[in-house]
Amino acid sequence: MKFRNIQTIISREYMTRVKKKSFLLVTFLGPIFFAAMCILPSIIMLMTEDKGKTVGVIDQSGIVMPKMVDNDAFTFKDYSSEPVDEMKDKFEDLGLDVLVAVSALDEQNRTVSVSAYSRQPLSMDLKEAISSRVDDAVEDYRLSLYEISDLKQIMKDVRSNVNIATYTLDDSGEEKISSSEVYMMISMILSIIIYMFIAMFSGMVMQSVIEEKSSRVVEVLVSSVKATELMFGKIIGVACVALTQFFLWVVLTVVLVTGVSTFVGFDTILSTSTDQTEQMTKMVEGMGIDAEAAMEASGMNMADMTAVADSEMGAVLSTLRELNYVQLIIAFVIYFALGYLLYASFFAAIGSAVENEADTQQLQIPVTIPLLLAFFIAIYAFKSPDSAVVFWGSMIPFTSPIVMLARIPFGVPTWELVVSILLLVLTFFLCAWASAKIYKIGILMFGKKTTFKDLWKWLKQN
Amino acid sequence: MGIIQCTNVCKSFGEKVALDNVSVDIPEGKIFGLLGPNGAGKTTLIRIINRITIPNSGSVLFKGKPITQDDVEKIGYLPEERGLYRKMKVGEQAMYFAQLKGMSQREAMVELKKWFVRFGIESWWNKKVEELSKGMAQKVQFITTVVHKPSLLILDEPFSGFDPVNAQVIREEILRLKAEGSTIILSTHNMESVEELCDNIALINKSHVVITGGVNEIRHKYGNNNVELIYTSDQALSAAEGVFTILSDTDDMGRHTAVLSIGEGKGSNDVLTALLSQNLTVNSFKELVPRMNDIFIKLVTEEE
Numbered sequence: 001m002k003f004r005n006i007q008t009i010i011s012r013e014y015m016t017r018v019k020k021k022s023f024l025l026v027t028f029l030g031p032i033f034f035a036a037m038c039i040l041p042s043i044i045m046l047m048t049e050d051k052g053k054t055v056g057v058i059d060q061s062g063i064v065m066p067k068m069v070d071n072d073a074f075t076f077k078d079y080s081s082e083p084v085d086e087m088k089d090k091f092e093d094l095g096l097d098v099l100v101a102v103s104a105l106d107e108q109n110r111t112v113s114v115s116a117y118s119r120q121p122l123s124m125d126l127k128e129a130i131s132s133r134v135d136d137a138v139e140d141y142r143l144s145l146y147e148i149s150d151l152k153q154i155m156k157d158v159r160s161n162v163n164i165a166t167y168t169l170d171d172s173g174e175e176k177i178s179s180s181e182v183y184m185m186i187s188m189i190l191s192i193i194i195y196m197f198i199a200m201f202s203g204m205v206m207q208s209v210i211e212e213k214s215s216r217v218v219e220v221l222v223s224s225v226k227a228t229e230l231m232f233g234k235i236i237g238v239a240c241v242a243l244t245q246f247f248l249w250v251v252l253t254v255v256l257v258t259g260v261s262t263f264v265g266f267d268t269i270l271s272t273s274t275d276q277t278e279q280m281t282k283m284v285e286g287m288g289i290d291a292e293a294a295m296e297a298s299g300m301n302m303a304d305m306t307a308v309a310d311s312e313m314g315a316v317l318s319t320l321r322e323l324n325y326v327q328l329i330i331a332f333v334i335y336f337a338l339g340y341l342l343y344a345s346f347f348a349a350i351g352s353a354v355e356n357e358a359d360t361q362q363l364q365i366p367v368t369i370p371l372l373l374a375f376f377i378a379i380y381a382f383k384s385p386d387s388a389v390v391f392w393g394s395m396i397p398f399t400s401p402i403v404m405l406a407r408i409p410f411g412v413p414t415w416e417l418v419v420s421i422l423l424l425v426l427t428f429f430l431c432a433w434a435s436a437k438i439y440k441i442g443i444l445m446f447g448k449k450t451t452f453k454d455l456w457k458w459l460k461q462n
Numbered sequence: 463m464g465i466i467q468c469t470n471v472c473k474s475f476g477e478k479v480a481l482d483n484v485s486v487d488i489p490e491g492k493i494f495g496l497l498g499p500n501g502a503g504k505t506t507l508i509r510i511i512n513r514i515t516i517p518n519s520g521s522v523l524f525k526g527k528p529i530t531q532d533d534v535e536k537i538g539y540l541p542e543e544r545g546l547y548r549k550m551k552v553g554e555q556a557m558y559f560a561q562l563k564g565m566s567q568r569e570a571m572v573e574l575k576k577w578f579v580r581f582g583i584e585s586w587w588n589k590k591v592e593e594l595s596k597g598m599a600q601k602v603q604f605i606t607t608v609v610h611k612p613s614l615l616i617l618d619e620p621f622s623g624f625d626p627v628n629a630q631v632i633r634e635e636i637l638r639l640k641a642e643g644s645t646i647i648l649s650t651h652n653m654e655s656v657e658e659l660c661d662n663i664a665l666i667n668k669s670h671v672v673i674t675g676g677v678n679e680i681r682h683k684y685g686n687n688n689v690e691l692i693y694t695s696d697q698a699l700s701a702a703e704g705v706f707t708i709l710s711d712t713d714d715m716g717r718h719t720a721v722l723s724i725g726e727g728k729g730s731n732d733v734l735t736a737l738l739s740q741n742l743t744v745n746s747f748k749e750l751v752p753r754m755n756d757i758f759i760k761l762v763t764e765e766e
Contacts, residue, residue, distance in 0.1 A: 002531070008561045016550065216545030220606070223512045223539040224562040226531065444514065457476060 005225040006233040013208070013237025018244065027245050031252035039260060053126060056096040058084055060104040061112045067137040074129055088117055098122065100130060110142050183409045184382045190328065191378035191406040194336050198401065199371060201242040202344040205235055206360065209351030209443070218443045227440040232432075235344045239337060246336070250329065331408050331417075338424045339401025342431055343371065349435035352442030353450040363450065374399035381406035395420050397427035434459055463526055465490040465614055465645045466511055471520030473506055480506040481517070482669040488614075488647060488662070490525075493640055495660035495677070496649040497754075499762055502666045504649050505542070508616055511647070512539050524614075535564040538612035542619045542649070544603050546591045553587035556606050563610040570609065577605045581631075596623050604632060608639065615639060616647045621655065633659070653755040663754075665761060672761050681751045684760070687724045688750040689733065692717070695742035702736040704728070718742075721750065 017023055053073060059065040059080045068076035077096065079087060084101045091099040098118040105112055114134055116122055143151050209231075212218045221230055346367045354360050377393035384390065385407050393403035394412075400420045404412065441458040442450070466488040473481040481503045488494045498504045509515040510522060513534050524533045547555055553574070560570035578584045581601055591599055600623045608615060620636070621629045636659065640646055648660060656663060657677065664674035673680060688709065693699065694717055701707050704725050711720040724733055730749070737744060 004564075005562060008558070012558050016547075211547075212545075215548060216541065216543040217547055218545070219514070219541040219543065220539065220545060220559065220603075221562070222514045223537070223541070224534065224559065227514075444509075461476075 001226065001229050001232075005229045006236070009225065009230060009233025010237040010240065013234050014240045017204075017238070017241045023241070023245070027248050028252070030245075030249050031256050034249070034253045035256035035260065039257060053097045054095060055098045055100055055126070055130070056087065056091050056094065057100045057102065058082060058087060059102045061102050061137075063105065063141050064102045064112065064114075064134055064137045067133045067140075069133070071129075074126060091117065092119070098126065102134065105141070110145065111138055183385075186328070186409040187382050187385070187406045188379075190332060190409065191375070191381070191402050194332060194339065194405050195371070195375045195378070195402050197242055197246070197336055198339045198343050201238050201340055202347040204241075205238050205344040206347035206351035207357065208234060208238070209348050209439075210354060210357055210360075213352065213443050214355050222443065227443060228436045231345070231348050231436055231439050235341065235348060238344065239340055242336070242340065243333065246333075328408065332405060334421065335401040335405050335424075338421065338428060342397065342401075342424065342428045343367065345428070345432040345435040349438040349442065349455075352439040353445070353455060355446065359449060363452070363455075370398035371402075374402040377403045378406035385410040391416075395423065397424045400424055437461075463490075464488045465525055466529075466647075467521075467523040467526075468507070468511070469521050469523075471507070471510060471517045471522065473503075473510060473515065473517045479669050481510070484520070484666070484669075484671055486664045486671060486674055488645060490645050491640070491643055492661040493636070493646045493648055493659050495656045495663035496647055496666070497651075497653075497656065497663055497758060498666035503669045504666055505618070507666065508539070508618065508647070508649065511614075511616065512537060535610065536613045538563075538607040538610065538615045540604065540607040540615075540617045540620055542622075544600060544623070546599055546603060546606075548592040549590060551587070552589050552591060552594070552602055555591065556602065556609065559606040560609050563612075565610050573609050573611075574605065577609055581605065597625060597628055600624060601628070604635070608635075612644065614645050614647070616649070618649045619651070620648070621650070621652060653753065653758060656754050665758065667762050667765055672765070677754070680757065681754065684752050684757045685749065686752070689722050689724060689730065690746070690748050690750050691720045691722055691737075691744065692746040693720070693737075693742045693744050694718070695740075697741070699737075699740060699742060702733075705736045706733050717745070 052075070054075045054077060055068075056077050056079045057065055057068055059078070062080075065076075065078055065080060068078075070076055079094075079099075087099055087101075098116055101115045101117070103113040112134065114130070116127075116130065140152070143155065148154075212221065218230075225233075347364075350360055350363045350367065353363060374393065377389060377399055380387070381390040381393070381403055390403060390407060393399045394407050394416070397420075401424065404417070404420055438455055438458050441461060442455075448454075464487040466486070468484060468486045471481055471484045472479075484503070484507060486507075496504050496507065506515060510517050511529070513529060513531060522529045524530075524536075550558075556574050557567070557570050560574060561567065565573070575584075578587065583598070583601060586594065586598065586602070591602070594602070604620070607617070615636075617636070620632055624632060633655070636646060636648075648656070650656060660677050662674070662676050663680065665672045675683075689706075691699075696716065698711055698713065698718065699708065699720060705728050706722040706724050709721040709723050711718055722733060724730070730747070734744075734747065
């Protein structure tokens with residue numbers, strides 16, 4: 001093999017792709033999309049927050065109005081003495097944003113019906129606020145029907161909300177508070193991305209092989225360079241495209257997220273996702289006596305609340321902080337590179353055996369099945385990263401790139417990583433050798449549709 | 463000694479034998495015609511010379527030494543099935559092929575510009591191949607084949623797809639390259655261009671070489687001892703027993719054109735001597751050499 005030739009091929013494969021409009025589009029729109037995914041929910045929450053809405057209440061049941069406690073966002077005003085129809089016409093003139101009509105108590109079903117009128121559709125928050133207050137009132141009413149003294153107190157007493165604090169022990173025996181949900185999320189995102197990347201870019205290699213074959217460029221090429229040089233040049237060239245895209249995505253996403261957050265001044269955007277604990281505690285403190293009352297109603301005390309906040313949000317936070325991003329990125333690059341090389345060499349061999357993309361269907365099956373299988377095992381790995389299926393899936397080279405990456409956020413012993421990578425490298429060399437043999441013969445075969453039997457024959461030929 | 467010497471080359475694909483004990487010697491600085499019906503094994507032989515395919519047995523020598531991958535840089539190959547990257551720009555593409563043949567970037571640029579100017583196609587440099595017509599793309603492909611000054615040029619049906627004007631341009635380029643010292647292997651079904659351009663040929667049929675040698679020798683070898691005689695006379699010529707027989711004689715107002723078959727053991731001089739005794743004026747007397755086309759058909763059909 002001549003390095004010079006491979007270099008020339010790599011640079012052509014790389015440049016033609018990187019200069020394409022579609023590549024630029026995906027590379028630059030991708031991070032905008034990712035950043036939007038990170039930022040938008042917070043922005044939407046900030047923008048749509050209801051501020052100072054006044055709600056007029058016509059309470060014909062007599063039990064709801066006392067529960068309509070004002071808070072920062074909503075003020076409730078009593079119009080129980082007014083008729084509903086009349087109010088509907090003039091509630092806006094009275095400076096009300098929403099009119100809520102509560103029916104008289106339905107003694108038989110022990111409930112009330114509620115209607116809300118407004119110009120704009122009711123926000124989720126307001127709807128939630130009204131419905132929780134009405135529920136509260138109805139529950140209290142029903143409790144009172146049992147005529148047991150102290151029932152309210154008893155109910156409050158038995159209500160329970162136990163939280164599990166999860167810790168992971170590292171090799172040094174140090175306890176780390178962790179959130180398995182975060183691991184699941186990271187694991188899911190990583191395995192989806194690596195699956196997409198492997199499938200997308202090795203598919204690209206196949207397409208490019210087919211293009212060269214069907215346009216007959218290949219015969220000129222192999223009269224200048226060896227078929228194996230051509231195949232590996234192409235595979236490596238496309239890999240460089242993939243890595244370029246990945247790094248641009250990582251860098252641009254980070255730049256965008258931090259840039260937008262600081263520029264627009266939405267300190268809160270980041271804090272909503274990273275500093276939830278503090279916020280939560282502050283909120284709880286700030287709520288003061290009103291909050292006390294509200295919590296009493298929901299059957300929780302302040303200590304409970306802070307404990308929940310500490311254990312859940314704190315765990316998310318600490319998990320996010322503790323995550324070794326450098327390790328994750330390195331693992332992604334290694335497993336992507338190896339997994340891609342393995343599959344791309346298969347796809348190159350398949351591409352060489354056909355004359356147009358429509359003929360690839362049948363030949364692709366044995367290659368796409370392990371790839372899909374890997375993806376399904378990875379999904380299973382989000383839920384139980386330590387199961388036997390997942391362990392073997394992360395060792396067997398055809399599934400390991402995707403499954404191992406799904407495991408990595410949960411922590412994987414070093415020896416397992418080493419074994420899995422070694423197996424993958426070994427398998428790659430074996431498969432690349434076989435693929436190159438098929439490729440060499442395949443690219444010059446025209447006319448007859450290739451079958452698996454042909455591939456086997458080519459493999460045995462020299 | 464030839465630039466390429468193939469000795470007892472055999473190649474089979476599974477059951478199918480493509481080349482069976484093929485030996486050809488391609489002399490340096492000449493144009494060598496590689497002839498044969500479709501499927502005879504010409505492309506396989508070309509691919510073996512190019513090292514695209516490795517033979518099962520036999521040897522291929524390039525300038526007297528077993529051919530290596532490095533020698534491939536000294537070969538230019540124009541396959542019968544032309545192909546360029548459709549979406550790539552003409553200039554970039556030509557640069558790519560030139561670099562794969564071992565040229566440096568600067569060298570390739572200089573040489574390519576020269577060729578583009580020679581063909582008057584400088585303005586195509588930044589066009590995509592898909593914007594070119596078939597003939598235009600063929601020209602570009604021809605340039606990419608010869609730009610690295612190969613000492614051996616393999617052209618498979620080089621004139622297909624060209625109009626007569628451009629075909630003439632290519633013909634002249636081939637002769638010019640020959641004059642500059644390149645050896646050219648010309649594989650074609652166009653027997654006229656074989657007669658016009660080739661010094662030597664090899665005819666391959668059903669996986670083996672049927673005949674190989676100089677074009678003139680072969681044509682004379684397959685001449686069946688006929689001569690064409692143009693004469694003026696009032697009456698038709700009569701055959702001379704044992705010396706010649708008359709195959710045909712047409713009379714155009716006293717000017718006759720006849721084809722004579724020379725008898726066994728006799729020569730042109732015997733015929734002329736015999737003619738002197740007859741009352742006629744000889745205007746022209748020439749040996750009839752068979753066309754390559756006829757030899758091709760004869761040899762290929764005889765084998766069947």
